[in-house]
Amino acid sequence: MKKIINQPDDVVSQMLDGMVKAHPESYERLEGTTVLVRKNLSDNKVGIVSGGGSGHEPAHAGFVGEGMLDAAVSGEVFTSPTPDQMLEAIKAVDQGAGVLLITKNYTGDVMNFEMAAEMAEDEGISVEQVIVNDDVAVEDSTHTTGRRGVAGTIFVHKIAGAAAQEGKTLKEVKALADEVVQNVRSMGVALHPAQVPGSGNPGFDIKENEMELGIGIHGEPGMETIGLISADELAERLVEEVLPELKLKQGDETAVIVNGMGATPLMELYILNNRIHDLLREKGIKSELTLVGNYMTALEMAGASLTVLKLTNVRKKYVTNPCQTIAWTIND
Structure with a gap:
């Protein structure tokens, strides 16, 4: 597979430098690390740090900014960042009010984030951790114990970041x-797999007339290979899998992400979104916020995922509060 890169070993470092050069007003890279830190950190607020393997862009560095993350740590492609890199991120954003780590439920991420938290505690920094496990498709996969963390992580970034910006403890x-x-809760589907730079092999094999239902964001195969179906049929399948997990009832409010996996045209995502919202309306469920686009990808995987967040008045307030990042901006 052809890629616009130099050497495979340099892709993460050169990507991060390219991001900083494109958005010097937004963040800076800590020297000698893979950490991007928000410029103009607010005083005396809880620091919010997330991260994981690269290849999921704009996650996670694209969500660094006012009202969301204060720092993001990038590992190698589909590989957890090391604890020492995470520790540098924690130290960089600590303003005396402590730091929250937002971790997707993958074994390497959980282990390394926990080690970084212990190291930070030894240096006198208060650290808490939240582990995201929103994927309804697969439990106890090759990468996880329990369910995987996928695009629902973006809503955790947003609400935690807004609450911290407001001054919550x-x-x-x-x-x-x-x-x-x-x-x-979330669930994804792929039409074509991703390929890690330099690996020479796709994450899984799939025929031209097939779809992989329930894929992860590291190129993992899903729970079922099915024949190619229409966008409306796919929307119905995703809604059928995701909504029961939330026990939604008529009149409930939600926020929705129709997320591209990296190589899916916006045209197709909006077609998928069209039927998803019809289905929600038919069930009497309100969508108060909808995001359509690439938010948590898997390199050049072709496919999409559906994420639904059940709202309360508090969650609605924070998910719609202003934020300023390169991947998601809400103005006053």
């Missing part, structure tokens, strides 16, 4: 983030 921000994790 570390305990309060963690409680809100944990509530989001309990009330957000």
Whole structure:
């Protein structure tokens, strides 16, 4: 597979430098690290840090900014960042109010984030952690114990970041983030797999007339290979899998992400979104916020995922609060 890169070993570092050069007003790279830190950190607020393997852009660095993350740590492609890199991010954003780590439920991420938290605690920094496990498709996969963390992580970033920006305590921000994790669910589908730079092999094999239902964001195969179906049929299948997990009832409010996996045209995502919202309306469920586009990808995988967050008045307030990042901006 052809890629616009130089050497495979340099892709993460050169990507991060390219991001900083494109958005010097937004963040800076900590020297000698893979950490991007928000410029003009707010004083005396809880720091919010997330991260994971590269290849999911704009996650996670694209969500660094006012009202969301204060720092993001990038590992190698589809590989967890190291604890020492995470520690540098924690130290960089600590303003004395503590730091919340937002971690997707992948074994390497969870282990390394926990080690970084312990190292930070040894240096006198209060750290809490929330683990996102929104994927309804697969449990106890090759990469996880329990369910995987996928695009629902973006809503955790948003609500935790907004609460921290408002001045909530570390305990309060963690409680809100944990509530989001309990009330957000996702599921994805792929038409074509991703390929890690330099690997020479796709993540899984799929025929031209097939789709892989329930894929992860590291090129993992899903729970079922099915024949190619229409966008409306796919919307119905995703809604059928995701909504029961949230126990939604008529009149409930939601926020929705129709997420591209990296190589899916916006045309197709909006077609998928069209039927998803019809289905929600038919069930009497309201969508108060909708995001359509690439938010958490898997390199050049062709496909999409559906994420639904059940809203309360508090979650609605924070998910719609202003934020300024390169991947998601809400103005006053």
